[in-house]
Amino acid sequence: xxxxxxxxxxxxxxxxxxxFLYYKLGDVALAEDITQEVFMKAWEKKDQIVVETVxxxxxxxxxxxxxxxxxxxxxxxxxxxxxxxxxxSSTEQPDYTMEKDEFAKQLESAIGSLTExxxxxFLMNRIDDxxxxxxxxxxxxxxxxxxxxxxxxxxxxxxxxxHKL
Amino acid sequence: xxxxxxxxxxxxGNLSSEELERAKREDKDLQSLExxxxxxxxxxxxxxxxxxxAWNDFVSKVEEKPQAKVRRLNPIFPIAIAAALALAVVAYIxxxxxxxxxxxxxxxxxxxxxxxxxxxxxxxxxxxxxxFNWENNREVKLTxxxxxxxxxxxxxxxxxxxxxxxxxxxxxxxxxxETAEVKCYEGSVKVTSNKNQVILEKGxxxxxxxxxxxxxxxxxxxxWLVGEFNYQNEPLELVIDELERQYAITIQHPxxxxxxxxxxxxxxxxxxxxxxxxxxxxxxxxxxxxxxxIK
Numbered sequence: 001x002x003x004x005x006x007x008x009x010x011x012x013x014x015x016x017x018x019x020f021l022y023y024k025l026g027d028v029a030l031a032e033d034i035t036q037e038v039f040m041k042a043w044e045k046k047d048q049i050v051v052e053t054v055x056x057x058x059x060x061x062x063x064x065x066x067x068x069x070x071x072x073x074x075x076x077x078x079x080x081x082x083x084x085x086x087x088x089s090s091t092e093q094p095d096y097t098m099e100k101d102e103f104a105k106q107l108e109s110a111i112g113s114l115t116e117x118x119x120x121x122f123l124m125n126r127i128d129d130x131x132x133x134x135x136x137x138x139x140x141x142x143x144x145x146x147x148x149x150x151x152x153x154x155x156x157x158x159x160x161x162x163h164k165l
Numbered sequence: 166x167x168x169x170x171x172x173x174x175x176x177x178g179n180l181s182s183e184e185l186e187r188a189k190r191e192d193k194d195l196q197s198l199e200x201x202x203x204x205x206x207x208x209x210x211x212x213x214x215x216x217x218x219a220w221n222d223f224v225s226k227v228e229e230k231p232q233a234k235v236r237r238l239n240p241i242f243p244i245a246i247a248a249a250l251a252l253a254v255v256a257y258i259x260x261x262x263x264x265x266x267x268x269x270x271x272x273x274x275x276x277x278x279x280x281x282x283x284x285x286x287x288x289x290x291x292x293x294x295x296x297f298n299w300e301n302n303r304e305v306k307l308t309x310x311x312x313x314x315x316x317x318x319x320x321x322x323x324x325x326x327x328x329x330x331x332x333x334x335x336x337x338x339x340x341x342x343e344t345a346e347v348k349c350y351e352g353s354v355k356v357t358s359n360k361n362q363v364i365l366e367k368g369x370x371x372x373x374x375x376x377x378x379x380x381x382x383x384x385x386x387x388x389w390l391v392g393e394f395n396y397q398n399e400p401l402e403l404v405i406d407e408l409e410r411q412y413a414i415t416i417q418h419p420x421x422x423x424x425x426x427x428x429x430x431x432x433x434x435x436x437x438x439x440x441x442x443x444x445x446x447x448x449x450x451x452x453x454x455x456x457x458x459i460k
Contacts, residue, residue, distance in 0.1 A: 003224070003227070007220065010216075010220055010223065011216065011220075014216050014219055014220075015216065018210070018213070019210045022210050028210065028211050028213045029213060031210075031213075032213045032214060032219065035219070036219065036222060036223060036226070039223050040223070040226060040227070043223075043227055078211060079208035079209060079210065079211070080208070080209045080210075080211055080212070081207050081208065081209075082207045082208070082209050083207070103200060103204055104204055104207070104208075107201065107204050107205060107208075108208075111205075111208075122205070123205075123208075125176050125177075126176070126202070126205040126206050126208065127205075127206075127208055127209060127210065129178075131177045132173055132176075132177065147169055147173060150169075150172070150173075150176070151169055151172070154172065154198055154201065154202075157201050158197055158198060158201060161200075161201065162197075
């Protein structure tokens with residue numbers, strides 16, 4: 001595989017992988033470092049890369065590398081808030097962010113209290129706009145498992161937010 | 166759960182606003198999720214460095230990587246070189262250098278050559294050849310006696326001090342000791358010696374590469390291959406030498422030049438062989454400290 005070909009993989013998966021690692025670890029700088037590492041490892045194995053299976057391979061490397069790091073302080077997730085009804089291109093890089101309202105802050109802290117599996121699946125859908133099927137493929141899970149995690153995540157979020165209200 | 170499918174459609178953006186309104190009316194659970202689902206879609210991961218910057222970092226790491234790799238391999242490198250050299254030396258020895266086989270007195274040996282030809286070496290003989298490019302350069306050096314069974318192919322040469330035999334594919338016996346005698350058992354062979362040249366057909370032999378004589382061919386191969394030695398008017402000293410070689414013994418004898426022997430011995434029993442050779446010649450012998458002394 002040539003570097004040019006590899007770049008298209010990098011372009012497609014850099015942000016989703018960085019986000020995935022952030023959902024796991026809650027540390028942007030760390031997520032970025034590990035994402036670099038993921039691509040370095042993939043590049044070393046570039047001759048074995050099969051385009052069809054490359055995404056689950058990348059997520060697997062990322063997951064394995066993340067195991068070596070502890071999630072930073074619990075429930076300390078900080079997200080940025082995009083304006084409502086964003087244009088599709090702004091999902092990746094919003095032009096500006098909104099002041100966080102009370103509910104956004106509650107949501108943020110509740111997300112931090114989810115289990116890692118719940119948080120990863122929930123945010124891969126909500127932030128990265130991935131379908132259940134796509135999440136299942138990337139994480140090597142069944143769609144049923146994704147559905148179950150999503151269900152539990154929503155249930156947990158509702159309870160946490162209800163109690164605070 | 167019954168509303169999981171509905172939630173999935175919602176989260177994947179597959180519900181129209183009408184469908185969503187209807188679903189929320191039917192299921193209060195969904196209503197309570199609306200704010201969570203909508204707000205969470207507005208979240209984004211804090212920006213770090215840009216993807217372009219990350220790519221540039223990646224490329225620069227990839228480019229310095231090969232050197233790092235070589236450095237890591239360094240400890241193995243000298244060993245690899247040594248191993249490769251050792252292998253080359255061994256290969257050289259096997260491929261380019263001569264293979265030499267030798268028989269001791271009392272010993273016989275069959276050697277297969279690279280093309281499937283084979284040679285049987287009689288006692289106290291030496292044969293050497295180079296396996297490299299054998300098909301195009303079939304040449305062996307011989308001292309002593311050997312019976313050759315040569316596969317058809319390029320010319321096959323047996324080089325001795327006194328004569329050279331050239332054949333194409335045949336069976337013959339080469340006796341390259343004090344004299345050079347060649348017996349042809351099959352096909353034809355060319356013998357050259359001191360600018361003389363003679364071509365032998367099956368059943369013919371030569372000792373000087375000039376004249377050829379028929380010999381009594383009892384078997385398809387030389388009888389010594391099965392341990393039998395037949396002589397017709399052969400110098401007696403040569404026969405005694407053969408006894409020494411076959412039985413790995415030393416025989417002391419007075420000057421016997423000029424005497425010739427006709428007869429037979431085999432390699433099974435020393436005393437019988439000695440009697441078969443010496444009695445007809447009017448000679449007697451005794452054993453002394455492992456030596457045979459002929460009177």
